[in-house]
Amino acid sequence: MKIGFIGTGNMGQAILEGFIVSEKVKKEDIFIYDPDQLKLDTLIKKYGVSTAENENKLAESSELIILAVKPNIYDKILEKIKSNIDGKKKILTIAAGYSVDRAEGILGNDKKIIRTMPNMPAQILEGMTGVVFNKNITHEEKAEILELLTGFGGAEEIDEKLMHVFTSISGSIPAVVDIFIEALADGAVLNGMPRDKAYRILSEAVAGSAHMIGKTKKHPGLLKDEVCSPGGTTIEAVAALEKGGFRAALIEAVNKCTEKSVKLSEK
Numbered sequence: 001m002k003i004g005f006i007g008t009g010n011m012g013q014a015i016l017e018g019f020i021v022s023e024k025v026k027k028e029d030i031f032i033y034d035p036d037q038l039k040l041d042t043l044i045k046k047y048g049v050s051t052a053e054n055e056n057k058l059a060e061s062s063e064l065i066i067l068a069v070k071p072n073i074y075d076k077i078l079e080k081i082k083s084n085i086d087g088k089k090k091i092l093t094i095a096a097g098y099s100v101d102r103a104e105g106i107l108g109n110d111k112k113i114i115r116t117m118p119n120m121p122a123q124i125l126e127g128m129t130g131v132v133f134n135k136n137i138t139h140e141e142k143a144e145i146l147e148l149l150t151g152f153g154g155a156e157e158i159d160e161k162l163m164h165v166f167t168s169i170s171g172s173i174p175a176v177v178d179i180f181i182e183a184l185a186d187g188a189v190l191n192g193m194p195r196d197k198a199y200r201i202l203s204e205a206v207a208g209s210a211h212m213i214g215k216t217k218k219h220p221g222l223l224k225d226e227v228c229s230p231g232g233t234t235i236e237a238v239a240a241l242e243k244g245g246f247r248a249a250l251i252e253a254v255n256k257c258t259e260k261s262v263k264l265s266e267k
């Protein structure tokens with residue numbers, strides 16, 4: 001399948017890298033367009049992909065078009081390329097708060113639209129992508145797209161009304177985890193550990209703890225209890241977090257993030 005990227009910023013590049021590293025897509029089948037020529041030149045050199053003169057040329061030569069620009073220019077770009085989108089091509093969106101309805105409103109409800117919410121670990125094949133298909137995507141096409149997206153991590157079809165909260169707990173979550181690890185490393189540095197060593201240890205310890213939840217299927221509260229020895233070290237950390245409002249801050253973070261996705265969808 002010929003795949004075109006409109007926009008090769010942070011997320012576009014992460015997906016591009018995911019396709020190449022996973023070998024799900026041949027470099028000859030990838031086209032990219034971005035107004036930043038320097039960015040294009042770097043990516044062409046790095047991945048051996050091709051560029052297109054503009055958004056319309058890219059749409060003409062691609063069967064699947066990935067719109068990887070900021071949400072505020074989605075309408076403009078879709079308007080621009082719509083004459084090149086027939087009933088066979090597929091448009092894949094990745095923007096926060098950009099509904100299937102909105103894309104259909106511009107392209108027509110006879111077009112094939114896939115709304116996704118990927119996340120940055122796609123670039124190391126450990127991404128998580130939420131997917132919504134419009135009614136024009138066939139059963140076979142759904143399987144083909146899910147197979148493509150699982151090349152760079154997990155992918156699952158979700159109900160579109162859950163896409164706002166999915167954005168909070170998957171699309172945006174790398175930033176939350178990054179802050180969490182950075183702050184924990186500050187604590188380690190405070191106690192004399194070199195920062196690079198702390199980051200290396202934390203990335204393993206945090207990944208392992210996260211995998212425990214998925215693999216053991218135990219309740220996270222139970223896993224926490226198993227770590228807290230009576231009168232031991234961990235319960236001191238737990239007490240400090242509760243005192244600092246850690247849980248409330250995280251709940252509010254998910255809530256605010258979800259609200260913002262809703263707001264973006266109302267624009």
Ligand SMILES: NC(=O)C1=CN([C@@H]2O[C@H](COP(=O)(O)OP(=O)(O)OC[C@H]3O[C@@H](n4cnc5c(N)ncnc54)[C@H](OP(=O)(O)O)[C@@H]3O)[C@@H](O)[C@H]2O)C=CC1
Pocket residue numbers: 006007008009010011012033034035036039055068069070071073077094095096117118119120171172
């Ligand atoms: N970053 C993330 O972790 C995630 C992002 N997303 C979604 O991905 C989308 C992109 O975000 P992100 O990658 O972070 O943003 P970036 O700003 O990093 O990337 C957007 C890219 O699009 C380029 N661009 C601007 N205008 C055009 C145009 N007319 N044609 C082609 N390219 C254009 C920009 O160039 P220039 O910089 O020169 O303007 C930039 O390179 C957003 O819709 C966001 O909601 C979804 C999940 C996770």
Ligand SMILES: O=C(O)[C@@H]1CCC=N1
Pocket residue numbers: 096167171172
């Ligand atoms: O911050 C954003 O709006 C995008 C969507 C999810 C992650 N980054």
